[in-house]
Amino acid sequence: MARTQIEAARDGTITDAMERVAERENRDPEFVREQVAEGQAVIPANVNHDALDPMIIGREFATKVNANIGNSETTSDLETELEKLHTAVHYGADTVMDLGTGSDLDEIREAHIEHSPVPIGTVPLYEAVKQAGSPEAITPELLLEIIEKQARQGVDYMTIHAGILAEHLPLTDGRKTGIVSRGGSIMASWMEEHGEQNPLFQVYDEICEIFAEHDVTFSLGDSLRPGSLADACDEAQYAELDTLGELTRRAWEYDVQVMVEGPGHVPMHKVAENVERQQAVCDGAPFYVLGPLVTDVAPGYDHITSAIGAAMAAQAGAAMLCYVTPKEHLGLPDEEDVRDGLAAYRIAAHAGDVGNERPGARDWDDALSEARYEFDWRRQFALALDPDRARDYHDQTLPEDNYKDARFCSMCGAEFCSMRIDQDAREDGEMASLTDGRDGTDLESSPAAEVNRPPVGTHDSDGLSAVGDEPTGVEQPGDD
Numbered sequence: 001m002a003r004t005q006i007e008a009a010r011d012g013t014i015t016d017a018m019e020r021v022a023e024r025e026n027r028d029p030e031f032v033r034e035q036v037a038e039g040q041a042v043i044p045a046n047v048n049h050d051a052l053d054p055m056i057i058g059r060e061f062a063t064k065v066n067a068n069i070g071n072s073e074t075t076s077d078l079e080t081e082l083e084k085l086h087t088a089v090h091y092g093a094d095t096v097m098d099l100g101t102g103s104d105l106d107e108i109r110e111a112h113i114e115h116s117p118v119p120i121g122t123v124p125l126y127e128a129v130k131q132a133g134s135p136e137a138i139t140p141e142l143l144l145e146i147i148e149k150q151a152r153q154g155v156d157y158m159t160i161h162a163g164i165l166a167e168h169l170p171l172t173d174g175r176k177t178g179i180v181s182r183g184g185s186i187m188a189s190w191m192e193e194h195g196e197q198n199p200l201f202q203v204y205d206e207i208c209e210i211f212a213e214h215d216v217t218f219s220l221g222d223s224l225r226p227g228s229l230a231d232a233c234d235e236a237q238y239a240e241l242d243t244l245g246e247l248t249r250r251a252w253e254y255d256v257q258v259m260v261e262g263p264g265h266v267p268m269h270k271v272a273e274n275v276e277r278q279q280a281v282c283d284g285a286p287f288y289v290l291g292p293l294v295t296d297v298a299p300g301y302d303h304i305t306s307a308i309g310a311a312m313a314a315q316a317g318a319a320m321l322c323y324v325t326p327k328e329h330l331g332l333p334d335e336e337d338v339r340d341g342l343a344a345y346r347i348a349a350h351a352g353d354v355g356n357e358r359p360g361a362r363d364w365d366d367a368l369s370e371a372r373y374e375f376d377w378r379r380q381f382a383l384a385l386d387p388d389r390a391r392d393y394h395d396q397t398l399p400e401d402n403y404k405d406a407r408f409c410s411m412c413g414a415e416f417c418s419m420r421i422d423q424d425a426r427e428d429g430e431m432a433s434l435t436d437g438r439d440g441t442d443l444e445s446s447p448a449a450e451v452n453r454p455p456v457g458t459h460d461s462d463g464l465s466a467v468g469d470e471p472t473g474v475e476q477p478g479d480d
């Protein structure tokens with residue numbers, strides 16, 4: 001019996017997970033199977049993650065968004081950590097990475113997996129550093145021990161920083177911001193101290209065997225991603241990418257699924273180049289990007305600087321976007337930051353899907369536009385990406401219930417509402433009606449129905465709801 005989704009796909013088997021994914025994406029199950037078999041898409045689905053509702057990550061499917069959560073040295077209780085998971089899923093995260101570095105890591109990770117309907121990702125290197133006491137004290141054996149334990153616990157995908165090699169380190173010497181990846185800096189420090197090759201690279205085949213047994217998906221870390229526009233697309237970044245391409249093919253030999261992580265900070269005119277190069281070097285393995293931030297000058301607004309780059313990356317073929325919050329580079333995000341970050345990234349993902357003319361993607365836009373033109377305020381709120389935000393903003397100036405039927409809002413006012421003027425003119429017969437005979441967009445039966453709406457709360461499970469209906473969590477910075 002096949003152990004992994006890619007092994008089954010290569011054998012010609014359409015698994016239950018592939019059927020479910022096809023249903024969610026309104027695609028043919030055979031197409032899903034082909035994409036997984038060819039490594040062009042992944043279904044992160046550890047065989048031990050019972051609560052999972054399978055999803056797919058690949059450039060031919062709806063663009064996905066990841067949110068990071070996790071405890072730190074100062075915050076560590078189980079209920080708070082489950083609330084963080086609830087917050088992320090409530091605001092629309094398609095996957096969640098647990099980047100915890102505090103105490104009770106096993107208990108919290110197991111609870112996340114038990115309760116989460118979305119795939120859970122981790123960076124096992126962090127637990128290794130915590131257990132060893134310092135980056136230099138890590139051993140290859142310890143790394144394997146922790147990776148195997150997390151695989152048994154049911155982690156669906158793991159960031160493995162195996163692509164940064166000793167010979168890459170001198171290439172970073174002239175950089176403006178050095179090595180900004182947490183995992184990358186740890187591996188570089190280890191190699192400098194021991195004078196040996198990257199330990200994750202040393203034991204890569206053993207990691208593949210563990211991943212094959214539990215169907216853990218690789219998320220190959222980009223340890224040398226640029227941390228500033230000045231360092232984008234430099235020799236160090238692209239040398240590591242070449243290694244990630246080789247590691248992708250090696251994992252495929254073990255029937256292990258792979259996606260590849262990407263930058264970082266990249267100016268707009270080089271975003272597409274990054275995606276196209278990764279797709280070529282890694283033979284089409286899904287690209288999972290952090291941003292990229294398209295300018296360095298806006299701390300406090302980096303959910304915007306990075307969502308611009310993320311939208312461009314999505315249109316160019318990136319498959320999943322790791323969100324960035326307004327607190328990036330500045331501090332630990334709170335719940336409102338998580339909400340703003342996820343909203344920015346869901347906009348980027350959807351804009352990319354519309355730009356790529358994904359089946360049914362624009363139906364959501366058309367349905368909302370029709371509600372807007374018809375002054376159906378309640379439907380407009382319900383269809384909004386963040387319904388509560390839309391309603392709150394409207395009600396700040398026109399809170400009374402009768403304004404929910406008004407043919408204007410406070411932006412232009414009743415007299416100058418252009419849509420009202422336009423409609424009156426059409427009803428007066430001065431213009432041909434564009435609305436006569438219009439059927440309206442039936443979003444319920446659209447191919448976009450499952451993957452594009454409702455905007456929030458889609459994945460709320462009974463288990464998660466039990467944690468608390470009001471999301472209150474915080475998460476950690478996006479740097480993994």
Ligand code: SF4
Nearest residue numbers: 409411412417418419
């Ligand atoms: S008042 Fe202006 S913003 Fe408000 S509904 Fe009319 S056209 Fe739109």
